[in-house]
Amino acid sequence: MFRKILIANRGEIACRVIETARKLGVQTVAVYSDADANAKHVALADQAIWIGGPAPADSYLRGDDIISAALVTGAEAIHPGYGFLSENPDFVDAVQAAGLVFIGPSADAIRAMGLKDAAKHLMEQAGVPVVPGYHGDNQDPEHLAGAADAIGYPVLIKAVAGGGGKGMRLVAQPQEFSEALDSARGEARTAFGNDAVLIEKYVEQPRHIEVQVFGDGVQAVHLFERDCSLQRRHQKVIEEAPAPGMTPEMRMAMGEAAVRAAKAIGYKGAGTVEFIVDGSEGLRPDRFWFMEMNTRLQVEHPVTEAITGIDLVEWQLRVAAGEVLPARQQDLRINGHAFEARLYAEDVPAGFLPATGRLSHLRFSPAARSDSGVRAGDAISPWYDPMIAKIITHGPTREVALARLAQALRDTQVAGAVTNLAFLGALAGHEGFARGEVDTGLIARDLAELTVQPPATPQQRAQAALAALGLLGTVAPLSGFSLWYPLTRSVLLTHEGETFEALVRTRGPENHLVVVGEIVIEALHRRGGWFFDDEPAVPFARDGAAITLFADAGHRFTMIDPLDREGAAGHAGNLIEAPMPGLVKAVFVAAGDTVTQGQRLAILEAMKMEHTLTAGRDGTVAELLVGAGSQVEAGAALIRLAEDDKEDAA
Ligand code: MV4
Numbered sequence: 001m002f003r004k005i006l007i008a009n010r011g012e013i014a015c016r017v018i019e020t021a022r023k024l025g026v027q028t029v030a031v032y033s034d035a036d037a038n039a040k041h042v043a044l045a046d047q048a049i050w051i052g053g054p055a056p057a058d059s060y061l062r063g064d065d066i067i068s069a070a071l072v073t074g075a076e077a078i079h080p081g082y083g084f085l086s087e088n089p090d091f092v093d094a095v096q097a098a099g100l101v102f103i104g105p106s107a108d109a110i111r112a113m114g115l116k117d118a119a120k121h122l123m124e125q126a127g128v129p130v131v132p133g134y135h136g137d138n139q140d141p142e143h144l145a146g147a148a149d150a151i152g153y154p155v156l157i158k159a160v161a162g163g164g165g166k167g168m169r170l171v172a173q174p175q176e177f178s179e180a181l182d183s184a185r186g187e188a189r190t191a192f193g194n195d196a197v198l199i200e201k202y203v204e205q206p207r208h209i210e211v212q213v214f215g216d217g218v219q220a221v222h223l224f225e226r227d228c229s230l231q232r233r234h235q236k237v238i239e240e241a242p243a244p245g246m247t248p249e250m251r252m253a254m255g256e257a258a259v260r261a262a263k264a265i266g267y268k269g270a271g272t273v274e275f276i277v278d279g280s281e282g283l284r285p286d287r288f289w290f291m292e293m294n295t296r297l298q299v300e301h302p303v304t305e306a307i308t309g310i311d312l313v314e315w316q317l318r319v320a321a322g323e324v325l326p327a328r329q330q331d332l333r334i335n336g337h338a339f340e341a342r343l344y345a346e347d348v349p350a351g352f353l354p355a356t357g358r359l360s361h362l363r364f365s366p367a368a369r370s371d372s373g374v375r376a377g378d379a380i381s382p383w384y385d386p387m388i389a390k391i392i393t394h395g396p397t398r399e400v401a402l403a404r405l406a407q408a409l410r411d412t413q414v415a416g417a418v419t420n421l422a423f424l425g426a427l428a429g430h431e432g433f434a435r436g437e438v439d440t441g442l443i444a445r446d447l448a449e450l451t452v453q454p455p456a457t458p459q460q461r462a463q464a465a466l467a468a469l470g471l472l473g474t475v476a477p478l479s480g481f482s483l484w485y486p487l488t489r490s491v492l493l494t495h496e497g498e499t500f501e502a503l504v505r506t507r508g509p510e511n512h513l514v515v516v517g518e519i520v521i522e523a524l525h526r527r528g529g530w531f532f533d534d535e536p537a538v539p540f541a542r543d544g545a546a547i548t549l550f551a552d553a554g555h556r557f558t559m560i561d562p563l564d565r566e567g568a569a570g571h572a573g574n575l576i577e578a579p580m581p582g583l584v585k586a587v588f589v590a591a592g593d594t595v596t597q598g599q600r601l602a603i604l605e606a607m608k609m610e611h612t613l614t615a616g617r618d619g620t621v622a623e624l625l626v627g628a629g630s631q632v633e634a635g636a637a638l639i640r641l642a643e644d645d646k647e648d649a650a
Contacts, residue, residue: 001025001321002317003076004026004029004046004073004074005021005027005029005075005079006029006030006075006077006078007021007028007029007031008060008066008078008081008084009082010039010041010060011039011384011385011387012371012387013081013297013373014030014373015040015372015373017081018041019313020317021313021317026317028045028046029045029047029070030049031050031051032049033055033056034050034052034053034054035054035384036054039374039378047073049069051066051069054381056383060084063090063091063094063095067094067100070098075100077320077321079313079316079317080102083385086296087295089107089108089110089111089114092110104269104270105268105269106266108266109266109267109295110295112265113295116158116159116162116198117136117160117196119290119292120198122264122265123290126264127260128258128260129257129286129289131200131203131276131289131291132151133151133199133200133201134151134198135199139196147199148174148177149174152201153171153202154170154171154172154202155170155171155200156199157184157197157199158200159184159191159192159196159197160188160194160196160198161188161196164234166187167197169184181197203278203289204280205278205441206229206439206440207277207279207440208227208228208229208231208274209227209228209275210228210273210294211223211225211254211272211273212270212304213270213273214262214319214325215268215269216268216324216325217266217268218266219263219324220259220263221327221332222255222258222259222332223304223312224308225241225246225251226239227239227240227241227242227243227244230433230438230443233352236342237341237423237427237443238424238427239303239340240303240340240398241337245282245283245436253288254288257288259329261273265293268319269319270312270315270316271296272294272298273290273293274291274292274293275288275291276289276291300390302340303339303340303392304338306369306393307334307335307336307394308335310326310327310332314326336397337396337398337400338392338394338395339392341390341391341405341424341427341428342420342424343390343391343414343421343424344386344387345357345380345388345417345419346386346418347418348418348422348453349453354382354386355380355386356417358377359374359379359388359414359415359416360377360415360546361416361548362376362388362413362415363376363412363413364391364408364411364412365391365408365412367407367408367411368391368392368393368404368408368411369391369394370391370392371389374388374389388414391408391412393408402428402433402434405428406428409421413550413554415548415554415556416543421554422553422554423451426449430442453496453552453553454552455496455498456495456549458517458521459532460532460538460549461493461495461500461514462521462532463523463540463549464502464547464549464557465514465516466512467540467542467549468542468545468557468559469489471504487505488503489504490503492559492560493547493557493558494558495555495556495558496556499560500516500517502516503515509525510524511523511524511525544610545558545610561610574640575639576615576637576638576639577635577636577637578632579604579611580611581631581632582604582611582632584638586603586628587602587639590621590624591621591623592621593620593621594619594621596618597616597617598614598615600613601614601621602639604632615641619641622641623639623640625638626638
């Protein structure tokens with residue numbers, strides 16, 4: 001076994017590899033970019049080497065610098081994870097030329113699968129079923145159109161260098177062929193610098209079933225299949241193993257085909273053979289076809305680990321270190337069923353836009369496996385994939401594993417970024433999905449019902465209001481001595497783009513009336529907890545002005561800075577004063593600047609909240625009385641505006 005390895009990756013997969021390395025007594029070297037200096041994978045590793053700027057091209061894609069980092073730290077091998085350099089054959093060559101071991105397949109095996117047409121030829125020769133179609137060298141449009149006629153419409157045009165649906169066009173009828181060909185070619189040329197295409201029979205409502213394979217360069221075994229049909233725009237959302245409806249005959253046929261594929265290229269390490277399956281009449285051994293082979297460990301490998309009990313990273317390290325395959329095919333069994341859901345920082349209602357943010361609070365279900373590259377306090381930055389975690393559950397049956405997934409999602413708490421948690425929860429509760437009716441079109445068909453996010457109830461809004469006012473903390477034991485008198489406070493909160501006001505009439509430390517819109521909610525503290533009209537409070541987190549209630553996959557509220565309201569109400573004096581003691585975080589103007597009413601002048605941090613100080617009127621900055629970094633008292637003058645000479649200014 002290796003003494004020390006370097007992990008040429010970041011995030012959850014780097015952490016995942018480090019965990020197994022540690023279990024095997026192998027030392028680890030992390031690499032990191034400027035954006036990841038304090039990342040979890042850096043903290044977990046025994047050593048860490050800085051490799052450059054936050055953009056992948058300046059760090060995680062710099063093969064030469066990563067190889068140098070391995071050499072200077074005395075690492076003997078490099079684990080590439082997935083993405084980045086994991087399927088770059090030139091990097092594999094460079095690693096080996098430096099006298100290091102690449103934990104993965106040979107450069108030749110990666111190259112053999114790199115181009116779709118060559119891979120299809122190779123697979124055909126190896127006796128692996130491929131989708132009927134044309135994958136030859138003749139790229140003459142007339143010839144391709146003739147091939148499409150021979151295959152029969154509808155057909156798919158695919159870029160030979162393609163992946164993830166790029167350069168792919170569905171053609172329903174012959175008269176659309178020529179235009180679709182031009183557009184597929186154009187896209188392929190731009191994306192891959194290679195405009196060659198192949199033509200395939202279009203498989204309607206296909207399922208994506210892939211087989212995990214593992215080779216030692218000579219022998220190969222398969223570790224059964226995963227169903228990854230639940231996708232949105234070629235992004236996998238929930239994966240499972242085994243595939244629902246799989247029969248022993250079909251499993252054997254697919255497993256044997258995948259092993260033939262692996263052996264045909266002398267495959268070493270973990271790989272995945274992707275098949276497209278026509279499941280319109282159930283799963284049948286003559287209705288699956290090779291699509292492509294992924295020559296890396298995949299994101300969804302944990303579902304295979306769950307049903308086989310095998311640590312695939314351990315197998316990767318052992319085989320790369322020269323051991324033979326750790327098991328024979330007949331030693332491998334499926335135990336139960338497993339699901340993986342990918343938790344992303346993304347704005348689902350906005351069209352699944354990637355989101356960023358500092359995860360002020362992060363909690364996973366202790367009853368599920370959570371593979372994550374972030375901890376509470378870490379940021380999801382715009383530089384990398386916004387995945388927060390993979391949540392993996394296992395059970396004796398599909399039904400139990402799915403119920404456990406739904407529960408694990410309900411137990412997941414994230415504050416600080418919007419996430420797809422509600423969407424995942426809706427999928428886990430989808431009736432067709434529960435019946436195992438999965439195909440690659442499910443999410444698109446039911447998108448509307450899967451993306452409804454019920455807004456918070458009045459009771460939840462009342463809880464958010466008390467949280468905003470700091471009234472939900474544990475009641476101090478001496479509170480009986482404080483003087484409580486009827487007191488009404490108001491708080492402005494935004495929620496799902498809407499602003500509402502809550503009036504809180506305090507009747508005692510454990511008793512408030514909260515008015516939200518037309519509704520009055522009684523908040524009482526009893527039996528050790530808060531109740532809102534008899535509904536128990538839900539877990540929540542507060543980070544400055546942001547409040548997250550962990551109910552219904554998370555309700556986010558932002559408390560509106562009361563000072564902004566003052567500014568908005570027309571505070572028109574010359575002095576901008578600190579409304580409370582705090583730290584001046586930033587000053588955005590200089591003496592002599594002209595400012596307009598409402599313009600942001602400075603930020604004061606007080607009570608863990610950032611308060612924006614705005615100009616109460618149009619004017620000119622006469623003087624800065626403090627700078628950023630100053631600690632100030634309540635009432636301290638911070639900025640002075642020049643005397644207003646326009647007498648008639650309202
Ligand atoms: C297909 C297909 C139907 N028929 N090929 C999508 C990405 C690329 N890897 C191949 N893809 C497809 N190829 C034939 N002959 C349908 C898809 C496809 C798809 C495949 C797997 C998972 C999700 C998908 C979503 C849309 C289309």
